[in-house]
Amino acid sequence: MTHLPFVAASYALGVLLPSAYAIAAWQRMRRAGRRLASIPRVRRRGRSPQ
Amino acid sequence: MDATISIAPRGRNLHRFANPGRFLRISGTILPWLAVPGLVLTVIGLTWGLFYSPADWQQGDAVRIMYIHVPAAWLASAGYFALALCSFVSLVWRHPLADLAAVEIGPVGAGFTALCLATGSLWGRPMWGAWWVWDARLTSVLVLFFLYLGHIALVRAFDNPERGYRAGAILALVGAVDLPIIKFSVDWWNTLHQPDTITLTGAPTMYIAMLWPLLFTTLGYTLGFAAITIARLRAAVMERRISALLMARAHEVGG
Numbered sequence: 548m549t550h551l552p553f554v555a556a557s558y559a560l561g562v563l564l565p566s567a568y569a570i571a572a573w574q575r576m577r578r579a580g581r582r583l584a585s586i587p588r589v590r591r592r593g594r595s596p597q
Numbered sequence: 598m599d600a601t602i603s604i605a606p607r608g609r610n611l612h613r614f615a616n617p618g619r620f621l622r623i624s625g626t627i628l629p630w631l632a633v634p635g636l637v638l639t640v641i642g643l644t645w646g647l648f649y650s651p652a653d654w655q656q657g658d659a660v661r662i663m664y665i666h667v668p669a670a671w672l673a674s675a676g677y678f679a680l681a682l683c684s685f686v687s688l689v690w691r692h693p694l695a696d697l698a699a700v701e702i703g704p705v706g707a708g709f710t711a712l713c714l715a716t717g718s719l720w721g722r723p724m725w726g727a728w729w730v731w732d733a734r735l736t737s738v739l740v741l742f743f744l745y746l747g748h749i750a751l752v753r754a755f756d757n758p759e760r761g762y763r764a765g766a767i768l769a770l771v772g773a774v775d776l777p778i779i780k781f782s783v784d785w786w787n788t789l790h791q792p793d794t795i796t797l798t799g800a801p802t803m804y805i806a807m808l809w810p811l812l813f814t815t816l817g818y819t820l821g822f823a824a825i826t827i828a829r830l831r832a833a834v835m836e837r838r839i840s841a842l843l844m845a846r847a848h849e850v851g852g
Contacts, residue, residue, distance in 0.1 A: 549657035550723045557716045558647060561665035564712050565639075565821055568705060569632075572828035579835035586842045 617834050620694060624827050631827065635820030642813030650810050662720040664810055668818035669713035673741060674776055676706030676822065680748065681773040684766035694830075696762040697837070699769060700752050701829040705822060707745035713738060725789060733782035734790035737775055744772035 548554065646664030653660035680702045687695040717735065718728045729735065752758075752765035783792045794803045795811075803811070 549652070550659040553719045553723050554647075554658055554661050557662040557665050557719045558643065560712055560715055560719075561643070561669070564708055565818065565825070568708055568825050569821065569828075572825045572832065575832040576828045576835070579832045579839065583835045583839050583842075586839060586846070 617838055620834055621831060624831050628824060628827055628831070631820045631824035635817050635824055638813050638817030639821060640817075642810045642815075642817050645810035646814060650807050651804065653807075656724060659720060659723050660807070662716055663807075664814045666713060666716040666720055667811060668815040669709050669716060670738070671815060672818060672822050673706060673710035673713045673738065674779055675819070676702055676709060677741060677745065677769075677773070678776060679826075680706060680745075681769045681776075684769035687762060688766045688770070694834075696759075696766075697833045698826070698830055699748075699762070699765060701833055702826055703745055703749045703752070703765075705825050705829070707742060707749060709818075709822065710738065710742040710745055714742060730789050732789045733786040734779065734788050737779045737782050741772075741775050741779060744768070744775060748772075 643664060646661055650661070650664075652658045680699050683695040683699040683702065686692050687699060714735075717738075721730070722728050748765050748768055751768055752761040755761035755764065782788060783790055795808075
């Protein structure tokens with residue numbers, strides 16, 4: 548294969564950069580989902596037992 | 598009066614999708630349908646392009662960089678168009694999701710623009726003998742990259758996020774003038790960068806065995822870009838909800 552270092556570097560960037568974005572987005576989404584699920588819901592105004 | 602009649606119903610329709618619960622439900626359904634085909638198409642396209650597509654008679658195997666460079670270049674422009682569109686919706690209809698979408702598109706678009714510039718440089722070195730030339734196409738894409746960085750910095754530069762969103766939206770709309778410059782730079786000026794080989798109006802001037810893997814990677818990367826943006830947007834919506842819930846709890850505890 549001609550120009551192998553240039554082709555290999557391009558493919559490495561083309562795979563690693565979008566993968567890094569995808570993994571970061573997925574982890575952020577999971578973290579936010581877990582945190583949201585762990586917060587107990589606030590009682591709505593007017594429905595308090597008192 | 599006429600303006601109120603024509604704009605208000607559309608604004609109301611748009612605001613139906615501003616409900617966080619509805620957005621999370623719809624986006625949760627759409628996300629796997631973008632991510633999985635995006636990944637499959639990208640893997641097929643990259644494998645095809647790297648191992649099975651023919652080498653160019655003039656450029657040799659360096660032409661295989663095209664299967665990454667062209668989708669990245671397309672997404673750099675398309676991402677900015679989406680950013681400008683969200684900014685327009687945000688400024689005109691004050692749509693809260695449009696603000697968040699613009700904030701989340703920015704870093705992804707900047708990443709793909711950086712990928713376009715880097716792969717272009719890696720392609721230019723063996724073909725032109727230079728990593729970089731101040732060519733109209735390259736320079737206008739570099740300006741696009743700086744516009745993305747400016748937007749990312751500006752929306753985070755204010756204590757009041759609403760002011761940051763407004764300033765970022767204005768920058769995004771003003772910067773949209775760079776998109777036609779990028780598109781037509783190879784026609785308007787005598788550039789080292791080659792003219793478009795795929796256009797909407799004419800038949801592609803590319804060999805079909807090279808065109809197919811390029812279409813696969815372009816579609817795959819586009820679906821991937823959309824999936825990453827929606828995942829980031831879902832996270833942002835949930836983070837905003839967490840802040841609102843914690844605030845409400847603090848008020849409840851405080852009396």
